[in-house]
Amino acid sequence: MSALGLPARDRKLYRILYKRLYLPRGMVHGMMSGLRGRRLGGELKRRHDLAAQLGPSDLELDRDSAWRMVDSGESPDLSRLADLCRDHFDHFMSSGKGEAVRARNPQKQFLLGVLSGNEFLEHPELVRLMVARPIVDAAARYLGAIPRLEGAVLWWTPPNDSRTSSQQWHIDELAQRQVKILLNCSEVTAESGPLHFVGADRSDQLRARMGHRRGRVDEQRLMSQLDETEIMAATGPPGSAVMLDSSRCLHYGSRGNRRDRLVLAFHFFAPPSPVDSRYHIELGEFGSEFADLDPVQRLALGHEPQAGRFAELD
Numbered sequence: 001m002s003a004l005g006l007p008a009r010d011r012k013l014y015r016i017l018y019k020r021l022y023l024p025r026g027m028v029h030g031m032m033s034g035l036r037g038r039r040l041g042g043e044l045k046r047r048h049d050l051a052a053q054l055g056p057s058d059l060e061l062d063r064d065s066a067w068r069m070v071d072s073g074e075s076p077d078l079s080r081l082a083d084l085c086r087d088h089f090d091h092f093m094s095s096g097k098g099e100a101v102r103a104r105n106p107q108k109q110f111l112l113g114v115l116s117g118n119e120f121l122e123h124p125e126l127v128r129l130m131v132a133r134p135i136v137d138a139a140a141r142y143l144g145a146i147p148r149l150e151g152a153v154l155w156w157t158p159p160n161d162s163r164t165s166s167q168q169w170h171i172d173e174l175a176q177r178q179v180k181i182l183l184n185c186s187e188v189t190a191e192s193g194p195l196h197f198v199g200a201d202r203s204d205q206l207r208a209r210m211g212h213r214r215g216r217v218d219e220q221r222l223m224s225q226l227d228e229t230e231i232m233a234a235t236g237p238p239g240s241a242v243m244l245d246s247s248r249c250l251h252y253g254s255r256g257n258r259r260d261r262l263v264l265a266f267h268f269f270a271p272p273s274p275v276d277s278r279y280h281i282e283l284g285e286f287g288s289e290f291a292d293l294d295p296v297q298r299l300a301l302g303h304e305p306q307a308g309r310f311a312e313l314d
Helices: 009-020 024-039 040-053 074-095 098-106 117-122 124-131 133-143 201-210 219-223 295-299 309-312
Strands: 067-070 112-118 148-157 176-183 241-244 261-270
Touching: 009 024, 009 309, 024 040, 024 241, 040 133, 040 295, 074 133, 074 148, 074 261, 112 117, 117 124, 117 148, 124 148, 124 261, 124 295, 133 201, 133 261, 133 295, 148 201, 148 295, 201 219
Parallel strands: none
Antiparallel strands: 067 241, 112 148, 148 261, 176 241, 176 261
């Protein structure tokens, strides 16, 4: 198995440095990434070498703006994944679990997890589609190494009038860079509280100008420097998606819904990224359901293939 699993002591150290001592994000990420990189050793080099061999992906991200829209039907893997997630949600609701998850989350009714983290391992067909080669290859070419599928959550966002937490402008702070895919599993319109975001290059400029380092961004101040035309919204039919670096692109979502939205969010981190998300996927034994995956896909799931299998790279 890979050494990608994050020891509990590393999680504790990250919380102390970043949350308690309030050290700068770049400093903490640099220190923690260095620790994990040394632990990975030769595997890290293999991940970089494999990524260097990859040709362009059908789902390539722009390196400057760090985002890409995917039309419904453009990716058969994402289309199939959206269908399966919708089926799971229909079963979830018909079994009465919808009301139960609402009751468990009285303070966060705008964003409800239907399936998250290691719960996805009970549905290997979903995990296999998340590490389909066009998806992993696009993430690898952007991040410069074969990444790891760090986490996933199937979000249900019901109608709401709140404007709090991730409904405010922010960046995701757990990694310096990442590739996040938000896959529309239902029809998402302007009334569904879609993800709104600004490209990374423009976000970098705005954050530098405002001196933003962490936490939520003051919207009034941001909008005084931002034209409405610079804001993208991830609307579209089931199977459409946005791929973006949410650690660089300012964004918010699930705000002002008038209709339900179902979206699968899953993300890839570079191998030495310093901390795990709340929706972390940690594959234990590499079972038969993943046995036919190629070396790149195996690495994306945190499994280092035997040396001879690296020759199988297409």
